[in-house]
Amino acid sequence: MQKPHPAPTALKERIRSLDILRGFALLGILFINIQLFSLPNASFANPLVLGEMSSLDHFSYWFVHVFAELKFMTIFSILFGAGMLLFVNRLAEKEMDGAKIHIRRMMWLLLFGMIHAYFIWFGDILVAYSIIGLIVLLMRKMKDAWKLVLVVFLYFIPMLFFYAVGGFFQTMPESMLEESMAEMLPSAEALAAEIELYQNGSWFEIFIKRAELNINYQVGSFFMLSIWRTTGMMLLGMVLLNQGILSAKKTKLFYTILAVLGIGVGAIISHFGVQEMSEHRWEVIHYFKYGYQYNYFSSIFTSLGYIGLIILIYQLNVLKFLMKGLEAVGRLAFTNYLCQSVICSIIFYSYGFGLFGEFTRFELLFWMIGIWIFQMASSYIWLKYYRMGPLEWLWRYLTYKEKPQLRLSVKSSFR
Incomplete structure (x- = not known):
């Protein structure tokens, strides 16, 4: 009897709701990433470092904070955990060592992440996902x-870290505090220098800055936030898959309740957090101890609400064109994720158009929508001729040590 070979998931085995959710999450993270690409780093936590916001910019900040920040990344983490479980289980059903192949898969993802983080963009998530993927x-x-017990425990750990950091700042001598606040409250000169770097600096100068930022993201943020929260969300994804929630096996009433309660509760709590931070003018100690905690805590509710909403739309068989676009983006998630970074680099960095710092928060939303349209259209067209994206093909080739078929034998109608 011929020994079975590991191979990529066949199209007939794919779970459409997972692909649609993955596309939704991938496009949604651009709400945050486009700001990190185009605005000074400190403005992410404190929008007032750029001066008083206009009414449109204040609305944009509120909307992104309440409905996007942490929400789409949470969904992405949930889906990563679910996908990992599917991957290992499907190989186990074929009497193959899924765990061993998954480890090899994560090692290649780590390499891709390091290349992305140091040569394209400091906001990479692949490095953290590859490491946490081995832990989970x-x-x-x-x-x-x-x-679920572990999910709850892990979820609250970063909240304690945030509070401790705020308390640490509170007890610092004033001279030491000013030095520590330099990155979060940069001077006008420091802001101007950052804008000048990204608008006119050389690729190597930006590379050096990117390497410095990666130390913070890959060490500080990883141990303060990612390892706890992302581990928990990946585990939650496994539970939601096992319970049939992610695969659209529950009733329409279930997903309706999940959507209404999740989005409603999450938005109310997160909105209160924006009000609190605004009243305290994004003061650093308050931000860590209290202000950001609202959004952190509420994001899980909103994320689950979004999952309920998207699956409900899928079950109702409405907005078919949108669902097909999201599904196409989701099937090419790896390629599209890195393409977002390349596109934003071209738009905002000096070795492209150098438009860093040229747009308001409100104007950035239009750039984001343009990238959404491009990625949905290009992904849909690509899948008419090819089975998977180019980076998906490369990752599978390296993982399975066999070349998967890329081109379709006949043009696909893509449903």
């Missing part, structure tokens, strides 16, 4: 009830 692999066989 060890927990995949836990009972769902114990996974």
Whole structure:
């Protein structure tokens, strides 16, 4: 009997709701990423470093904070965990060592992430996902009830870190505090220098800045936030898959309730957080101890609400064109994620058009929508001729050590 070979998931085995959700999450993270690409770094936590906001910019900040920040990344983490479980289980059903192949898969993802982080953009998530993907692999066989207990425990750890950081700042001598605040409250000269770097600096100068920022993201943010929250969300994704929630197996009433309660509760709590930060004018100590905590805590509700909403739309078989676009983006998620970074680099950095710092928060939303349209259209067209994206093909080739078929034998109608 011929020994079965590991191979990419066949189209007939794909779960459409997962692809649609993945496309939705991938496009949604651009709400945040486009700001990190185009505005000074400190303005992400404190929008007032750029001066008083106009009414349109204030609305844009409020909208992104309440409905986007942490929400789409949470969905992406949930789906990564679900996809990991599917990957390992499907190989196990074929009597193959799915865990061993998953480890190899994560090692290649780590390499892709390091290239992305240091040569394209400091906001990479692939490095963290590859490392955490190895950790979560060890927990995949836990009972769902114990996974949920661990999810809750892990979820609250970063909140304690945020509070501790705020308390630490509060007890610092004033001279030391001013030095520590230099990055969060940069001077006008420092802001001007950052804008000048990205508008006119050489690729190598921007590379040096990117390397410095990566130390913070890959070490500080990883141990303060990512390892706890992302591990928890990947485990939650496994539970939601096991329970049939992500695969659209629940009733329309279930997803309706999930959408209304999740988005409603999450938006109310996050809105209160924006009000609190605005009243305190994004003061650093308050931001860490209290202000940002509202959005952190509420994001899980909004994320689950979005999952309910998207699956409900899918079940109702409405907005078909949008669903097909999201599904296409989701099937090419790896390619599209890195393409977003390349596109934004070209638009905002000096070795492209050098438009860093040239647009308001409100204007950036139009750039984002343009990238959305491009990625949905290009992904849809690509899948009429090819089975997967170019980076998906390369990742599978490296993972399975066999070349998967890329081109379709006949043009696909893509549903």
